[in-house]
Amino acid sequence: MRLASAGRRLALAIALPALSVGTVDARAGGRPGDFDFYVLSLSWSPTYCRSRGERADPTQCSTGARAFVMHGLWPQYARGFPSDCRTTGRNPTRAQVDSMLEIMPSPGLVRHEWRTHGTCSGLDPASYFALARAANAKVTIPPAFQTADRDLDTSPGDVERAFIAVNPRLQPSMIAVQCDGGLVSEVRICMTPDLAFRPCAEIDRRACRSSRVTLPSIDQQ
Template sequence: MRLLAAAFAAAAVLGSGPAQAQSGRSGGFDFYVLSLSWSPTYCATKGSRADPAQCGTQQPRGFVVHGLWPQYERGFPSDCAVTGRSPTRAQIDGVLDLMPSPGLVRHEWRRHGTCTGLDPSSYFRQIRTAAERVRVPDAFAAGDARIETSPAAVEEAFVAANPSLRPSMIAVQCQGRLLNEVRICMTKDLRFRPCAEVDRRACRSGAVVMPASGGDGR
């Protein structure tokens, strides 16, 4: 996967999981959602509150990794109690090419990683493996041009670029008229799989805008 870099402040994440959070036992979940965020939407909507690690650079960014979320068939576990160490600085630095905000990395570990049954190092490896299994369509690779499209067209492009991906396994999300995320469902061993609840919560807009890096979203 070639487009990975994301950053959000620890308390400013581009959206929640696909359904209501529930308390849960670490490791006792059904599948994963890999969330890929359209970075220019985050930067455009957050404005001066955007994380400069993501938005304050000259490098254009398109789709970037938001997180890898354990899910139930209905709802998802959150902020599970675990024993052991929090991620070390070296472990955080090791995923900054995927999620280059230390605040986001810590947030994703606390909220989602703690519910996987994995230690931080294994969780971050799982994120990398999941991201490498998704090919982002070439049309959305750069993030340096404004795109007017539809959720259906974005979904179709991802399905075409990933031969084993089906429409029932992916959900495009929007924030108002702006596309903000693509969520792809995966088994625990990171194969694409259907996810009815995630799919039901997809954006129903007929048209969306994907702003360019450095744009204002209009």
Template sequence: MRRDGSARRPFAALLAGLLLLGPGAALPAGARSTDTPGRFDHYVLTLSWSPTYCEMEGPRAEPSQCRRARPFAFVVHGLWPQFERGWPEYCQDPAPFVPEPVLRSMLELMPSRRLVLHQWRKHGTCSGLDATAYFDKVRQARAAVVIPEPFRRIDDYRMVSPGEVEAAFRAANPGLQADMISVACDSRRLTEVKICLDKSLAFAPCEEVDRRSCRTQRIVMPPMRGG
């Protein structure tokens, strides 16, 4: 399940909704009563298979990511502060400013200005770091993960199993255990690989994330675009 498509909202909006519903109403799944910057248990580095995003979104896809001159493979979707159960969101509203040089420097890893800014507002503000330090942390997290050689370039549709993808990442990253990684999919395509890291960016177990792994036996990886 793609977390950025979830129905969670900032606490103020949730509280307003609960008041309208009346006493006894429950918070939506995953929501928490307070989201405090710096208060979380571990990170989730989410790597999106860019060709799937481009195929799914079609003409609505970000041109900076999906035009043929930009043949992206795995890109950083986000580095998400996470609780053992649930996650914080939108911990500062409005979010502090992201310096333009910092924003531009992230486009090689997160190929959309809109994505960079959205990830900062929704997730980065919960890290307890300023924008410069948070995106430096994103770079460090991405550098800590080796993309398996078979998935660095794909020029035609490839059928895989979630287990094959997970095994390849584990083989390429010593210390990465089965309960530290999750492979996500839609009904037929690989969408993301999620890897859990502690606050020092060492691989860490994450039962809730692992439990949400793709259950489809065979999924397709669309090919990268020419460039």
């Protein structure tokens, strides 16, 4: 039995006081709230900007662009994931979208993530975004990856170990580094609906297999 209800309770509790997944095939039109766990995807922004070139979102790649940014919080099945679920609720308001720009790079990405993934969470926009902010806040970015003022040559294993070192309870089976042409593109971290770190074999199997990778600097976008 899937456990999205616990995630709904947590998101509502948080809310009241105040880049496509690419893992395995999506199941468009899944049932909102029917999933097994979440993937928190953190994108290395300079890789996106370099690989997309003129097609990149200028908001994300302008002066002052960041290093790791939140790509999204994705409901997942043990194999595969739901996508673009049909809901009867309203789309996010401009204020709700703007509330995410502290951790996500552009309004266009925020809206895309809601349409593709948020609609499958079983949550309304305000609660989903509150849960996404809580998931993002749960993960500490290693000091070496908090800026992107120079190229960093490393390995996928070293990136994982750096995250594990500063995030208690995170284990190798719960995190996967993604790469694109030898450049680190994302770090994906698996969480329960209550945002506890959890293993995810399918995500781990699709991790970067390069022996050496680079986190490019902002200056080379």
